[in-house]
Amino acid sequence: MTHFVGIDVSLETSCVCIVDASGRVVRELIAESEPEVLATALLDTKLDFSRVGLEAGPMSQWLHAGLAQVGLPAVLIETRRLRAAPKTMPIKTDRNDARAIAQVVRTGWFRAVHVKSVLSQELRGLLGARKLLVGKVRDLDNAVRALLRSFGLKMGQIGERAFAERARELVEGRAALQTVLAPLLEARAALLAQRDRLHRMVLMAVRSDPICRRLMTVPGVGPVTALTFCSAVDDPNRFTRSRAVGAHFGLTPRRYQSGETDRTGHISKQGDALARQALYEAANVLLTRTQRWSALKAWGITLAKRAGMRRAKVAVARKLAVVLHRMWRDGTEFRWSRGATAA
Template identity: 45%
Template sequence: MEYFAGLDVSMEATHICVVDRDGAIVHEAKATSAPDAIEAELARAPACRRVVFETGRMAPMLYHGLVAFGLPVVCIESRQAYQALKSLATHKTDRNDARGLAHLARTGFFKPTHVKSLPAHAIRSLIIARKKLVGQRVMMENQIRGLAVVFGVRLPRALNPAFIEQALRASEGIDGLSAAMRGLIAARGAVLSAITAIDADMKKLARSSEACRQLMTIPGVGHITALAFTAAVDDPERFRRSRDIGAYLGLVPRRYQSGEVDYTGSISKCGDRRVRTLLYEAANVMLTRYRGSLKLKEWALGIAKRSSMRKARVALARRLAIIMHAMLRHGTEFKPA
């Protein structure tokens, strides 16, 4: 007899349900959301052919931890599981969700999703932290400008010492404004120091990675874009064709077809938004700043003449993603010809 398990994971506890081939429940339990606790609870039930749970914040840690114990773990997309679980149970509870996931494991009515490695998640965390700090820096600088303009002082937008000097000069002699300016400037300095430290770590990671060094041979692709792309792809072999990476990153047109209705819209914008943004910026750099002769650039400029520069950047970003994936798969450098 074959057995299948479903795990409904939360931050504190995980509900476990094991069913047989006919759908009869043979074991139900609740364990701490830790790989060793879940493995110990599953050991009390019959050996399972498949263990299914949804994507979420705990998914990477649990997946790799349970795989290390030798369990046949499968992670599925939460949006797909939501539609299936909604039709299986009237009341949404953790126990019912675990039962529904066990039935999905039994029927095979799901699409497995790739769980990235922990080093890839670590790089992604570094990129997210940098983006958040840059946003905080911009917010504080705008706040400083907004406080100064009330008193008729327009501060420069460039990041230079004149910005701080003029901000302090504008607040001299005004008690409340002076304290506010000094506090914001001190916070801005701390954020800038943190950004500088993260940039140094990211450059060090990019230099130590052979894959990143290969990707950085493409004009317009820097260390941040290379790190973000390698972390998003993780395993190049999981894509059967390089052109599939465009749909994975949301850089292909969205299509809707139903009966007589059939239209193609803008790009789907699925997948990792940060990687998509970085590829768009790399395409913009290639089109506007790179002065060398490049057939890829000429191809995108041809699209710009027929349509618009924005669509040319999106098309070039998708083409860059395809080329970068092929480079990762074959371990080659960019060839301008």
């Protein structure tokens, strides 16, 4: 008889529930959240497993790889689809969550999450680390501005490299402020150095990737956007239609339809937030900074006149996702004519 497994993953230990084809709980156990330990615990039961389900999360891909390596039919379950199942339980416990996951896996009422390659996960880690340092530099800049502003000292519009020198000029002759400001500027300089180091690593990764270089022929798409898109999609063949990529990144409107009610709302903002942000920034560059005209820019500018620039940028971001995916699958360059937006 075939069996189904639900695993509720925690940092230290995971709850495991095994059910049969009728939904009856056959066995429950707790094991360490290590691939080898979980695999051994399941294999020692001597049962035949049809599916082993894990909720998508920070540790899930690592555990999935370890379970799949020993031949277990592991699947990652999309969190949004799984969210409703545990709510049917009157009491929220890890044991009940594992039971709910097992029943969802048994019935097939779930959507499997794509498991990214190790390379894509590593690139995503690089991009995430770079974004973190970019944010920390911005936070320090804002903190310095706020500190000086409270004493009537205004930084004004200043470039990134001249920021520290301008701050020192403003506090010249004020020993107390100099003492407070010096550690902040030293920390900022260290963050800038490490951010630039990570950015150079991004440029090196793009330089050695022909796909990223081809995607950068699209106006507005730079190294960060190209690498973010490639690491987020991972395998272009998992999307049968290029139009589905925009929805995958949460760039299509929500819709609520029930009876006489039919409302279309803002974009769903589901999926990879880092890729969605990169596409939006690329759309902003395309519409506001790129000098050369293309069919895509003309379409976006026309939409901006009718619906506003903000909505136009979101729409162009969705179009960019479609175009980039089609270029990746077809192996083509960006076409500045109307054919570039036909996919």
